[in-house]
Amino acid sequence: MIAALMERIEATSPIVVGLDPKLEYIPEAVRQEAYEACGMTLEGAAKALAVFNRRIVDAVADLVPAVKLQSAMYELYGLPGLTVFKETIDYCHEKGLAVIGDVKRGDIGSTSAAYAEAHLGTVQVGEACLAPFGEDFATVNPYLGSDGIRPFIEVCRREHKGIFVLVKTSNPSSGEFQDRLIDGRPLYEWVGAQVDEWGRDCMDGDYSDVGAVVGATYPEMGRVLRGQMPHTFILVPGYGAQGATGRDLKPFFDKDGRGAIVNSSRGIIAAWKQEAYAGVGAEHFEEASRLAVQAMAKDLREALEER
Amino acid sequence: MIAALMERIEATSPIVVGLDPKLEYIPEAVRQEAYEACGMTLEGAAKALAVFNRRIVDAVADLVPAVKLQSAMYELYGLPGLTVFKETIDYCHEKGLAVIGDVKRGDIGSTSAAYAEAHLGTVQVGEACLAPFGEDFATVNPYLGSDGIRPFIEVCRREHKGIFVLVKTSNPSSGEFQDRLIDGRPLYEWVGAQVDEWGRDCMDGDYSDVGAVVGATYPEMGRVLRGQMPHTFILVPGYGAQGATGRDLKPFFDKDGRGAIVNSSRGIIAAWKQEAYAGVGAEHFEEASRLAVQAMAKDLREALEER
Numbered sequence: 001m002i003a004a005l006m007e008r009i010e011a012t013s014p015i016v017v018g019l020d021p022k023l024e025y026i027p028e029a030v031r032q033e034a035y036e037a038c039g040m041t042l043e044g045a046a047k048a049l050a051v052f053n054r055r056i057v058d059a060v061a062d063l064v065p066a067v068k069l070q071s072a073m074y075e076l077y078g079l080p081g082l083t084v085f086k087e088t089i090d091y092c093h094e095k096g097l098a099v100i101g102d103v104k105r106g107d108i109g110s111t112s113a114a115y116a117e118a119h120l121g122t123v124q125v126g127e128a129c130l131a132p133f134g135e136d137f138a139t140v141n142p143y144l145g146s147d148g149i150r151p152f153i154e155v156c157r158r159e160h161k162g163i164f165v166l167v168k169t170s171n172p173s174s175g176e177f178q179d180r181l182i183d184g185r186p187l188y189e190w191v192g193a194q195v196d197e198w199g200r201d202c203m204d205g206d207y208s209d210v211g212a213v214v215g216a217t218y219p220e221m222g223r224v225l226r227g228q229m230p231h232t233f234i235l236v237p238g239y240g241a242q243g244a245t246g247r248d249l250k251p252f253f254d255k256d257g258r259g260a261i262v263n264s265s266r267g268i269i270a271a272w273k274q275e276a277y278a279g280v281g282a283e284h285f286e287e288a289s290r291l292a293v294q295a296m297a298k299d300l301r302e303a304l305e306e307r
Numbered sequence: 308m309i310a311a312l313m314e315r316i317e318a319t320s321p322i323v324v325g326l327d328p329k330l331e332y333i334p335e336a337v338r339q340e341a342y343e344a345c346g347m348t349l350e351g352a353a354k355a356l357a358v359f360n361r362r363i364v365d366a367v368a369d370l371v372p373a374v375k376l377q378s379a380m381y382e383l384y385g386l387p388g389l390t391v392f393k394e395t396i397d398y399c400h401e402k403g404l405a406v407i408g409d410v411k412r413g414d415i416g417s418t419s420a421a422y423a424e425a426h427l428g429t430v431q432v433g434e435a436c437l438a439p440f441g442e443d444f445a446t447v448n449p450y451l452g453s454d455g456i457r458p459f460i461e462v463c464r465r466e467h468k469g470i471f472v473l474v475k476t477s478n479p480s481s482g483e484f485q486d487r488l489i490d491g492r493p494l495y496e497w498v499g500a501q502v503d504e505w506g507r508d509c510m511d512g513d514y515s516d517v518g519a520v521v522g523a524t525y526p527e528m529g530r531v532l533r534g535q536m537p538h539t540f541i542l543v544p545g546y547g548a549q550g551a552t553g554r555d556l557k558p559f560f561d562k563d564g565r566g567a568i569v570n571s572s573r574g575i576i577a578a579w580k581q582e583a584y585a586g587v588g589a590e591h592f593e594e595a596s597r598l599a600v601q602a603m604a605k606d607l608r609e610a611l612e613e614r
Contacts, residue, residue, distance in 0.1 A: 020418075035433050042432065042437055075425040076439060077430065081439070114382070115382065118379065119382070127347055142484065143450040145478070145481055147479055171415035
């Protein structure tokens with residue numbers, strides 16, 4: 001799966017659009033129309049999310065290889081929210097986009113197997129074999145160790161899917177446990193080494209289908225991990241609203257400017273609320289998202305060409 | 308919330324029934340009836356799960372204080388599965404049971420806030436304030452550090468709910484990262500110390516609403532953590548099918564035989580498949596579950612009285 005993603009990146013940009021909608025990112029008119037149709041209910045909120053996502057996807061689908069859906073933002077609207085989660089996955093697939101389920105799941109073996117099949121695989125019901133959610137990639141939490149990860153790897157191999165394991169997250173207190181030194185090396189490096197090891201059986205071209213999440217807000221750690229995990233593709237959150245710029249991203253890429261993909265959520269989907277795009281107007285919010293993707297692509301391209 | 312749970316434990320037993328259904332645990336006749344009604348579809352599987360859960364809940368509700376729903380087993384059946392997740396929560400509440408959402412979520416701050424509201428809190432939609440899933444407790448993964456946990460604590464304080472943070476999990480490879488030594492102490496002890504610290508602002512009687520998950524399969528570690536986290540209530544998975552017995556559980560309880568609750572999933576819900584309950588018959592599967600709860604309560608009571 002990672003080779004297919006890299007091909008799409010070559011043709012577009014190393015950008016993932018984070019479809020992590022909040023009601024406050026959705027223009028008033030879109031919200032009101034949804035509430036008029038479905039009431040001020042979870043269904044009403046979900047309707048607004050669905051319209052918002054579709055319009056953004058339509059506006060950016062030719063500029064990016066992939067989207068990332070943060071499951072929390074859909075769970076927040078209960079069952080109607082999760083219905084939009086599934087509809088958005090299907091719609092993005094229709095548009096030719098790869099879909100990363102940012103679910104950060106991870107559990108003991110048999111339970112991780114259920115999560116892996118739920119998001120990347122299939123389930124048998126009587127004589128039928130069905131795909132519950134059908135993302136292409138999922139993010140996974142490593143705290144439970146190998147037997148929480150291996151079931152995901154098995155599904156990846158069978159279904160030609162991929163995962164990104166949390167190694168160093170973008171948040172301020174990520175260091176609380178991740179940076180603690182074990183035999184002189186921080187925990188995230190031990191996790192990184194394990195991710196590289198897990199990936200050896202899942203090579204797909206130069207990189208493996210077992211990737212890593214490393215936050216853009218920690219470029220020095222990105223540099224170390226890039227060197228330590230030569231075959232591990234890196235999903236980099238934290239660009240834009242979380243503070244990182246194109247230059248901060250350079251260390252995450254390999255010498256050929258490959259090996260990483262950068263996520264931006266709020267900076268793209270709520271771009272219409274930024275001063276820079278105020279002229280676009282709330283009624284054309286998706287046009288601001290398109291401009292924000294183009295600006296981010298230029299920022300990354302220039303940073304990568306500097307090397 | 309933890310004080311209310313402890314009251315229910317006093318009146319019943321320190322047992323959580325893990326409603327983690329798999330199709331293979333459900334008697335053939337129940338499955339067939341569901342498939343006849345809804346086809347061999349995700350809806351058909353969900354229908355079977357719903358019937359199975361209700362019959363077990365009806366059979367054990369007077370013997371236990373709480374149930375634990377493993378979200379993976381519902382996500383595995385897609386949106387229909389999650390509909391049963393929600394229905395089961397509501398049904399257990401009708402029956403007076405506390406509900407633990409075993410969701411093991413955890414993310415960066417604003418995203419953790421969305422998970423916390425989704426599972427324990429509320430969301431504002433226009434003028435309406437709605438509860439998406441409405442569990443009483445949720446399990447949370449600590450790998451992202453304090454700013455992934457604090458949003459859950461805020462919701463717990465406001466809504467009088469609780470969390471259980473993963474400290475030492477029950478699976479064989481939990482030691483891979485959790486047991487690594489940092490300044491001479493294993494990572495799980497550092498996490499345990501942090502859990503105790505987080506809990507200080509959420510005291511509810513003798514214990515706090517910030518609890519810990521510590522696997523029954525590691526009783527020695529349970530003993531150390533019990534001493535180190537005197538105000539932390541412990542959710543203990545791993546009894547029965549994962550190998551632990553009543554005696555292994557003693558170290559997780561305080562000197563008064565309080566401070567912990569023990570989960571059993573397969574050992575209770577699939578009890579009808581065990582040789583010990585073969586006489587009950589698949590058609591009365593819930594009766595085997597009831598007998599398994601009674602046997603587990605006796606095992607725990609005898610172990611706790613030994614001290």
